[in-house]
Amino acid sequence: MGDGCQTGPIIKEIAALLERQKLAVLATEGEMGPYTNIVSYTFSDDLRHIFFATTRATRKYSNISSHNMVSMLVDNRTNRVDDLFQAKAVTVIGRSEELGEEEKDLALSLMTARHPYLEDFLSSPTTATIKIHVHRYILVSHFQNVREVIFHDENDNSPC
């Protein structure tokens, strides 16, 4: 039977993919149009939030400062034909928010635990810590099977 009706398996699948990968492609929107680059990330256990860090001088920082909706792609492709049926990709759609001092410490400790080699970068005063409030995950497997997880969050009514 299809696995589309139950939340358990798909949530686990997404969590496993997020856990296994270290890098994601972040898409932001700016004056030049859509803009993508690679970021290190971590995420909350309930999958509702994803965190990454950036220095404030970057184009992506400037983009999210003016357009807070972002998209992110995490995938496990290996650049072989097998990818077409073995690779999985999850697209995240959500609203980004720069964390203030209070919340920042917790997020940074999560980030440092997952990316210890980034400690200097993460603790620099010029680095901003960004939290994505996830509205939706879109999981693509087997090349063309697409399933979505949508979070209806009362405190976060951005269009999705």
Added chain:
Amino acid sequence: MMKMIIPLAEITAGDRPLAGGKAWALSRLLQEGINVPEGICITSEVYRLFIHQTGLEDIVQLELNRKSFEEMRWEEIWDVSLRIRNHFLRMKMPPEIASLLEKNILYYFGTSPTVVRSSAPSEDSAATSFAGLHESVVNVRGRRDIIAAVRRVWASLWSDGAILYRRELGLDVHKSTMAVVIQEIIKGERSGVAFTEAPDNSHNSILEAVWGLNQGFVDGTVEPDRWFFLRETGKTISHTPPSQRDRIVIPSTDGTMIMTLDDERSKTPPLSDQEAEKLLKLGMRVEDIFLAPQDMEWTIRGNRTYLLQSRPVTTIGKAGEDRRSWYLSLTRSLDNLKGLRERIETTLLPAMDEDALKFKKMDLIPLTDNELSREITDRLSVLEKWEKVYWDDFIPFAHGARLFGQFYNDRMTPKDPYEFVDLLVGTEMTSIARNTVLEDLAEEIRRDGPLREKLGKGLDIPAPFLAKVQGFVTAYETIPGSSEPDLISGRIIQLILEMADSPPSSHEEKGKKTSNMKDRYLASFQGKERLLAQDLLELGRASWKLRDNDNIYLARIKVEVERASSEGKRRIQKMNRKDPDLYREAGDVARALDDPDYMPPSPDPGQDTVPEITSAVEIRVRQVKGQPASPGIATGTARVIRHDGDLFEFKKGEILVCDAIEPNMTFVVPLASAIVERRGGMLIHGAIIAREYGLPCVTGIPGAVDIISTGKRLTVDGHLGIVIIGN
């Protein structure tokens, strides 16, 4: 450099991984001075180069992984296999491989007839036997035809049976390769097999023999004479003649053919007891060479005995062996199917019809409660009997369409591997005839404004029109709910009104195209081959048609069970008992009629419960991949059929979504814009009817009725086999 082509006599033990078990065994026998037909081995290196240089390697991977294996029915695996086979047949041969093959075929065989066999490395061992799952092509000559045969043998590495069996044994598909043996053909006058140790009794040896070639015997068309020996002494224990020794397989111009055996030979066993013992001795000699009991194929021409192949006996009970026979049963010979067709058409269907008619004629009202109870039980057992026939005979007969499909693709190598289906459709199918009657009624409404208005407003239905509708219900009594004629007439009228709202659907233009295709197909064969081509087409059509009709016949019996059961329920209610709907099964009704205190077990709640939606998380399936079953693309609103009653809600342009289309459901198909079904495969009813009406169809969508709900917007892509849910 890896060896590409090796003469059989020169294969060494070190070549075995490239040449396969069969080729290696033949070379050992030659080296021991045993009479084996001359030949060459095209090593698996050539196969590897071919799939690598052409990109087939990746195509095979993609096809095999289209869906997860656990979610595929074997019909879908047949489709996968069909597509892979077509790629192998059509793929352009890289020039250096073509020239290598041509040069060697010319050098070793000239224009002599040959047999082309599989020799898959590492797959024939004591524990596994792929005998029969891979292909052999008998009696081919000339460079072009032999190369075509080599392609077929390569492709048979991916036959449905071989895929399933390999999967079951846990063999890695990535490592599967195929070597091919080409040998000069020996036109044997007597042939057979020998087991130096019987698979089911280690004290015995067995020998089987037929007149002519052993092809017919291998696929079960010709029944052999059989000898049993005491293994220790090699002396005959018994000789069992076949029930009928009446047929023989001989070489034809291009392949083999079955003939009736002449009188003299049909009275004589192919071997004397002495000859049989002598052959067994040869087998024992081979056993000594390989140090294991052997399963060998032999043939005798004049006074020379040839060993065609030898492999270790696979003992019953070892991994997968018992299942292999089932996988083998997926392939049936033309002859076998022709016999089955006759049995179905002349015996089974008429008997089924007779049963249905007998039930239909019976007046149930005068029966006492006990008599009615017995009648229900009788009807149930008759239904059970026919359901068994359905699985044992009707389903296997579906292979007729597959056999034709493979034959068509082998010769025509069409771009679309399902092109052959267009030659099968357009035959008189009961559900199409039924739908034509509905369409005629709809046309009457289209032309008659006042009638339409009356029907639309639910006013009195003019008697002549009502009579026609009632006539339809009587004629096609398998429409769901037809055991209640008044209710059903009203529902049918609603449906016809819905049909009348849009222009007539037509599927008649196909006729001309089909007739051109048929001419083109037949023109590509000559002489006796054309007769075979015609035979196969006819068999394919009969098989296709039966896929529709058998269900309808079965449904007529079901309706009669239902009619008796309804009468029983009516009486239970009248006796002022509990809710008659508690008695869901006819068997429960029968028991309750006999025993007033009987209460059926409560229904299993597992089926219809809706999964609990927790918190504020929503899971949606956005896009699902199934099997492309009928080309085209359509977007529309889903109508999910969970119960028969849902059918009557059907609106023009909706997309029919169901678990499995039964033929008695297809009267709504003319209203549908596409079909989505959980069951997968090209030869299932939903796919057949969709192609018939030219509707896009995707089959093999896991949990279709659970992940899609009525009213959802769907896009059905019948080219790619994808369903997209939502805007």
